[in-house]
Amino acid sequence: MTSRALVIGPAEYAGESGVRAYTEIGVSAVQYGEVLAGNPMWGGDRCRVLGPDEVMTAGDVMAALEEEAGRTGPDDIFMVVYIGHGAYWNDVPGAEVHFSVGSSYKDKPWTWLSSWYLYRAMRLCRAGLKVLIADCCYSNMLPHLGNGIRSLPGVLDDAGQGTCVLTALKDDNVRAWPHGCERLPGRLAHCTPFSGHLLNVLGNGTTDHRPELTLGLLRDAVEEEMSLCPIQHDRPRMLLNDARESRALFTNRMDPAKRAPRPDVPAGTGEWVTALLQGNDCDLRELLKDPRRTGDVVARLRASSRDGAASIARRIDKEASERFTEPGDFARYWNKAERAPRP
Ligand SMILES: [Zn+2]
Known part of the structure; x- marks a missing residue:
């Protein structure tokens, strides 16, 4: 570098x-x-x-x-x-x-x-x-x-x-x-x-x-x-x-020794959205275990006017497309994610 x-x-x-x-x-x-x-x-x-x-x-x-x-x-x-x-x-x-x-x-x-x-x-x-x-x-x-x-x-x-x-x-x-x-x-x-x-x-x-x-x-x-x-x-x-x-x-x-302990994985959709927007280094693999929640998070990010929200949504959407290869999973993700209009 x-x-x-x-x-x-x-x-x-x-x-x-x-x-x-x-x-x-x-x-x-x-x-x-x-x-x-x-x-x-x-x-x-x-x-x-x-x-x-x-x-x-x-x-x-x-x-x-x-x-x-x-x-x-x-x-x-x-x-x-x-x-x-x-x-x-x-x-x-x-x-x-x-x-x-x-x-x-x-x-x-x-x-x-x-x-x-x-x-x-x-x-x-x-x-x-x-x-x-x-x-x-x-x-x-x-x-x-x-x-x-x-x-x-x-x-x-x-x-x-x-x-x-x-x-x-x-x-x-x-x-x-x-x-x-x-x-x-x-x-x-x-x-x-x-x-x-x-x-x-x-x-x-x-x-x-x-x-x-x-x-x-x-x-x-x-x-x-x-x-x-x-x-x-x-x-x-x-x-x-x-x-x-x-x-x-x-x-x-x-x-x-003076830093806060690493927080647990965000619990719900709202916590995930907040953590991602704050730039926390969330382990996306945890989110991607749940297609519906992943879709909800992407929809919320797309609807957000915060700086960077759209690009985070694109990044998760890309990972979701690669991860949810099984049609049922993909449908569960898609149904949630596509509820929000694309910017
Ligand atoms: Zn000052």
Whole structure:
């Protein structure tokens, strides 16, 4: 496995640029590098933190991005972390979120990096899972791309290629608070609040029984930690496109002795649906022992509007089609599963 992570954090700008420099951006970038280096699923040789001279222009950033993307294969994860300023102009061709680079000027959109180019390079990369972590203003707007494309799948969709975008902001909140959270330990207190809390979760792990932090677990843990912090924070958001919430992204650093015991197999249809949507690593063989229940679960997932529900339903449907070769079993499954309209 040659999963690669690229961290982009332009912290310095020309004095007359009108773009404010924040030390928190640079500290966050360095901390992503350190935390990833210490995470067994990654390690220092898989993570590249761009230095100040590598984030001066959009061309510099894209060259590094293409280089790292080119090193990944179908079994790998390609993760891009961006910490910096985000801007959004709706009077430029194809209004999209723009990311600042070291030579960006306020009110000069052409000096910024359009998120479209970053998406394009991610889409073309061969990695089986692509993850973008965006910690900047307007990151809530990332799914709203211009040219009439209102949703992420139109841009990042690529048959069976999962994508996850984790953003610092949710809903209509456009301003990301740049100053550190004093409640965080050590250097993390000097990161931006979203990155500081996310890195704190990665450093400590969670009490979940699993040895790895899945996409779903990470999202829930960061949301929970930020909502429990005495300092009031913006709420983060995660968007999935064909990426399973159960996909492992980091090693869970929590001492195994302090983790919760592995829960029993879900009991009823409702418990199965909840567990699958939460990204729990359920043993599907247990579910597939019962064709009717499998059908019920698929029907419930198809009717759900939750991110990822449709792709989980497709995955179970595929396994069910292979498993229920006996006509009676298949009919029992089919009768239940097909009650819900296909999306
Ligand atoms: Zn906090």
